[in-house]
Amino acid sequence: MGWAVIEMCETFVNLDIVVPNQTRYLRLVGAIAEQLAKELDVQEDTRDTLAFHLNLALTEAVANAIQYSSAANSTDSVRICFSVEDAYLSVRVYDHGGGFDLAALPMPEFDELRERGRGIFFIRSVMDSVQYHKTDSGNVLEMRKKIA
């Protein structure tokens, strides 16, 4: 089962979630992302769009992490860390797979109608910055979104 530790105060949010690397948990991850958007101090008219965008970015990022981790270790889990500092929400998704070169990923060729390869494009479309790098605790996809 997944678990969550939630700490919140007015200017800082820390939320760490660990879910098994199974796609059935994508719905839960998306729902947590939507709920978080409702808790953040953002303009009321942007809240629903923010909720959708966080749901989408997290769904795509965690689906990728599950795919990478599944190939390496079927009993692995995926860790997701949310934090809010100043005017930015930062979301980090850790995976333990072989990693990939984010900078080398091409833009999708819209005319080619490929069935795969749009996940990172969606994340880039709805977040303000996306980075992927290796750390001591695995690879991390870090996504940032300005919220104020």
Place this chain on the structure above:
Amino acid sequence: MRVAKEVRDDRTVLSIQEDRIDAHNSGELKDLVLKTLEGGTKNVVIDLARVQFIDSSGLGALLSGYKNATLRSSGFALAGLQPRVRSMFELTRLHRVFDIYPSLQLALSA
């Protein structure tokens, strides 16, 4: 994935009964559409009116259906896209590829 299948005149309507299509159930959708086309139908309509969220794998499943239908000279239409779902097609310009109708009723009367 819960899907209601109904044959209306010359069309096979697959009404998705889920509020969410993601990497957990998109593979099932892809298989179901392929099986429907293999069954010989010449016109498929996917009713997405209940779907509030679709991810890249869901779009991939629908593209698979579109490509398979085209290969078999079968019609393939989408109906009832909700705003968030519609925006995913627009971001990837797939709304220019698919035959999209505001509602199932309009898709059936086309």
